[in-house]
Amino acid sequence: MPNDPSNTVPNMPDKNDAKALFQAKLNAMQETFKVGLPARLIEIQQIWDDVQTGADASESLVILHRLVHTLTGSAGTFGYQQLSHDSRALEILLKGLIGHEGANFDESSRQIQEMIYSLVEVARSGAESALSQQLVSKLDITESKNHILILEDDKELNQLLTLQLHHFGYEVASVETLEDLTTSIESFHPDLILADITFPEGDFAGIQAVKSVLEKRTNVSDDLPVVFISARQDIEARLQAVRAKGQAYFPKPINISALLNQIREMTNRFESEPYQVVVIDDDPALVSLITFILEDYGMHVATVTDPKLALDVINRHKPDLILMDVHMPWCSGIELAQVIRQHNNLSRIPIIFLSSEMDEEVQFQAVLKGGDDFLSKPIDVNKLPKFIQSRAQRARSLSSLMIRDGLTGLFNHTYIKDAVETEMNRSERTGNEFSVVMLDVDFFKKVNDTYGHTIGDQVLRGLSHFLVQHLRKTDKVGRYGGEEFMVVLPDTSLEDAVSVIRAILENFGEVVHHAAEKDFHVTFSAGVISSRVTQEVAMMLESVDKGLYKAKHNGRNQVTAIEHVL
Amino acid sequence: MSASSLTKILYAEDEPDIQSIAQMALEMMGGYTLKVCNNGQEALEAAEAFAPDLILLDVMMPSMDGPTALQEMRAIPALANVPVIFMTAKVQNQEVEGYKAMGAIDVIAKPFDPMTLSETIQTLWERAVG
Numbered sequence: 132m133p134n135d136p137s138n139t140v141p142n143m144p145d146k147n148d149a150k151a152l153f154q155a156k157l158n159a160m161q162e163t164f165k166v167g168l169p170a171r172l173i174e175i176q177q178i179w180d181d182v183q184t185g186a187d188a189s190e191s192l193v194i195l196h197r198l199v200h201t202l203t204g205s206a207g208t209f210g211y212q213q214l215s216h217d218s219r220a221l222e223i224l225l226k227g228l229i230g231h232e233g234a235n236f237d238e239s240s241r242q243i244q245e246m247i248y249s250l251v252e253v254a255r256s257g258a259e260s261a262l263s264q265q266l267v268s269k270l271d272i273t274e275s276k277n278h279i280l281i282l283e284d285d286k287e288l289n290q291l292l293t294l295q296l297h298h299f300g301y302e303v304a305s306v307e308t309l310e311d312l313t314t315s316i317e318s319f320h321p322d323l324i325l326a327d328i329t330f331p332e333g334d335f336a337g338i339q340a341v342k343s344v345l346e347k348r349t350n351v352s353d354d355l356p357v358v359f360i361s362a363r364q365d366i367e368a369r370l371q372a373v374r375a376k377g378q379a380y381f382p383k384p385i386n387i388s389a390l391l392n393q394i395r396e397m398t399n400r401f402e403s404e405p406y407q408v409v410v411i412d413d414d415p416a417l418v419s420l421i422t423f424i425l426e427d428y429g430m431h432v433a434t435v436t437d438p439k440l441a442l443d444v445i446n447r448h449k450p451d452l453i454l455m456d457v458h459m460p461w462c463s464g465i466e467l468a469q470v471i472r473q474h475n476n477l478s479r480i481p482i483i484f485l486s487s488e489m490d491e492e493v494q495f496q497a498v499l500k501g502g503d504d505f506l507s508k509p510i511d512v513n514k515l516p517k518f519i520q521s522r523a524q525r526a527r528s529l530s531s532l533m534i535r536d537g538l539t540g541l542f543n544h545t546y547i548k549d550a551v552e553t554e555m556n557r558s559e560r561t562g563n564e565f566s567v568v569m570l571d572v573d574f575f576k577k578v579n580d581t582y583g584h585t586i587g588d589q590v591l592r593g594l595s596h597f598l599v600q601h602l603r604k605t606d607k608v609g610r611y612g613g614e615e616f617m618v619v620l621p622d623t624s625l626e627d628a629v630s631v632i633r634a635i636l637e638n639f640g641e642v643v644h645h646a647a648e649k650d651f652h653v654t655f656s657a658g659v660i661s662s663r664v665t666q667e668v669a670m671m672l673e674s675v676d677k678g679l680y681k682a683k684h685n686g687r688n689q690v691t692a693i694e695h696v697l
Numbered sequence: 698m699s700a701s702s703l704t705k706i707l708y709a710e711d712e713p714d715i716q717s718i719a720q721m722a723l724e725m726m727g728g729y730t731l732k733v734c735n736n737g738q739e740a741l742e743a744a745e746a747f748a749p750d751l752i753l754l755d756v757m758m759p760s761m762d763g764p765t766a767l768q769e770m771r772a773i774p775a776l777a778n779v780p781v782i783f784m785t786a787k788v789q790n791q792e793v794e795g796y797k798a799m800g801a802i803d804v805i806a807k808p809f810d811p812m813t814l815s816e817t818i819q820t821l822w823e824r825a826v827g
Contacts, residue, residue: 150812153725157718157811164714197759204712207786207808215808219786 164209165258171202172251179247183240189229196225202250210258216427217253220512221246223423227416238487239416242509249512277398280321281305282312282337283360284330288385292325295387296394309340316344321355322398328361328368335371342375356397360385392540396528406523407448411435411467412456412485421454421515428516430523438462445471450480451523457486457497468501479533481526483519485510536610538588539595547609547617551668554619558662566628568618569675570657573687575614578653582646590644590653597642601635625661629692632657636690656682660693670696703822705730707749709740709766710784711758718811719753719784727815737761741769744776751822752776753805756785756796764799771800780825782818784809 175198181191199222207215221243228239279301283289286307293305304319306312309330316324330336341357348355358379359372372380379393408430412418415436422432433448435441438459445453453471457464468482484497487508494505506518534546542550554565572578572594579587591614598608598618607619620628640654658678665671674693682691706729710716716733723729732747734740738761740754752770754763761769763783770776783796786807793804802825805817 149725153721153811156721156725160714160718200757201712201714204786204807205714208712208715208718210808 161209161258164205168254171198172247172254175199175202175250176247179243192225192229196222196229199225211254213256214250214253217246217250217512220420220423221250224416224420227419231416238414238508241487242417242420245509246512277323278302278304278319278321279394279398280315280319280324282307282309282324282326282341284308284327288383292385295391301394301398309336312340313344323394324355324357325394326357326359328359328363328372334363335368338371338375338377341377345376358390358393358397360390389537392531392535396524406430406452406520406527407433407450408452408454408519408523409433409435409441409445409448409450410454411438411441411459411464412454413438413459414456417456420512421510424510424512424516425519428520430516430520438467441467442470442474445477445480451527452519453480453482454519455482455484455502457484457493465497465500465502468497472501479526479530481522483522539592539610541595541599541616542607542609544609544611547607547611547619548672550607550609550619551617551671554621555662555666555668555671557621559666563622564624564661564663566620566623566625566659566661567671567675568616568620568628568632568657568659569611569672569679570616570618570632570655571679571683572614573654573656573683578651582648582651586644586646593642593644594639594653594655597639598635601638602631623661625659625663625692625694628659628661629690632659633690636688640688654688656687657690658682658693659690664693665696701750701826703729703750703819705732705747705749706751706753706818707732707734707740707744707747708753709734709737709758709763710755711736712755715755715807719809719814722811722814723818726812727819729815737763737766737769741766744770745773748775749779751818752779752781753818754781754783756783764796767799767801780822782821 175195178191178195178198182188182195185191199218203215203218203222206212206218224239224243224246228236279296281289281292281296281303283292283305284307289305289307293303296303304315304321306315309332324341326337326341328335328337330340333339338359341359345355345357354376357375357377358381359375359377360381360383361368361372362383364382369380378397381390381393406429408425410418410421410425410432411434412421413436418434418436422434425432431448433444433450435444438461455464455467459467462470464484464486468484471477471480471482481503482501484494484502484505485508486493486497486505489507497505504522506515534542536543541547551567557563558565572590575587575590578590591610594616595608595610598616602608602618602620605621609617609619611617618632620631623631636655636657640652642652643650644653656679658675658681660671660675660678662671665674674696678691678693682689685691706723708716708719708723708731710719710733716735720731720733723731732743732749734743736758737754740752741761744752752767754766756763763785767781767783770779770781780802781800783801783804784807785792785796785804796804803821805814805821809817
């Protein structure tokens, strides 16, 4: 009834007639737009010429902005999504220039001219979708479970992978033969394919099957990532996988936690933290253009137009990547890169230079003095975000290799110890109490000796996962060594920390671990301390260790709070 | 169910193509009576005399944008309780929440589907007054 306006409004013409008539009018309007498009673009070019040569440059700029703004809206409405996107980028650049035609005008001129040329190109390729079936923008990105399709003829491995992925919250469909691949893709709509390479049909039959399926999907705009698994280690197999657009390759026996990390990274487009980029450029119009392009692609952007503020902004936002102009007043980008590199904790962040500089020597110097790459202006609004994203992604996975423990995926010893230090500094600033937990699996040696190291590793991974699941996102969990774990709980009192860890211990004790011989339970012991007890990191770590020892000594399977340093 | 029904819509949009498509969609498909304006200023001037059941405002317009027009209208007693919907090309959730905090009942993303626009608006209106 809400969808039937004829009930609420009298004298409605027949609904189907109205619809047909409306559709006909829409089609006519779309045709008019299409026919008029070349003339509109010529007009834009002419006004742009006026801006550059005419007497009333600023007035022409306002008219130009107006024309481009209208084009953005109309193009989007008539199904020219790409044209609308590129036109909006130009609109933003022009808006930034209005009233500030002076300083960077030469550089912006080339950018504007490039973008107008590109609009003409894009317009030529026509509308992407008809009006009535046009993709309507969605307000909410509904987070759905990620769907993973497993293609593996080894029944046992297939089951193991299915079970593990299912455990970690993925929706899984598994296929054992190549014939079933196409139909299950159609019915299951996977977000990722995990495929073996070798099948009875041939050494690379898996790759070929996936490749031909992907090629048939050319009409689908979003790409379907593929991870290959194989018993083959040789470069030929790996190369074939790359040619089939495989994004990762895992040799057998498969390191499950590495595979899980990879899958999490590849499917997490919406769940994982967006990439944070800091843009440093003295030209505000260009900064707003770049901000639009990157934000439109899903990244977070912080901007700096005054290089004096660069360090503050970088420290505040901890970016995955810095995009920086070479030529700035007060200090050059190359100098600023060197200043950034003086800070140890900032040395891992990739710095990409942006410049109209064609001089190879300058580019060479830029990369030599702390930069990682060089992009030339004018920028290509469609290539830039992809380039930045892939650079940021690489930087993030490299840094995760450096700070993560291989077995459990938790933070490693060095990182978690540093985290205590960082939290102490923060606590001194904010005055908030924080807690540190040291915990150790009870009788772990017995688990290893009785059931074997594979099962022992499973217990450690299980506990890791359990801790992460039951703690807050802001809490930091690390593997301190062997079967010993450390947890840092920001803004948490000693009492709260103790009760949280006791609850986790109680729940974890009920988890059933499986071994071939029998099922068994595992407990842990823990010491807890907070910044209220001591403000010295070394003392804190020593005391919390003593707390753990006391819990062990008093019979294990318990949590000891350290209320005074000894 | 509310006692009254949605009949009159005040609509402000500066882009001519979008304006005529939305106008056609709402008149032909929805059967509503429309007052169309080119910007927030015009909408504000026409609003009281037209006495709309619903106000539909583009966010970005020259000489008074949508949010400003909404604030001005809220100060006029006769218009204070008329539901307002924004239309905008920017659809970040955060922004949507901002517009709702200003008092809009919802936000429609551009480009919109002309075939279903009137149904969408009817649904949003009923949810707001019902």
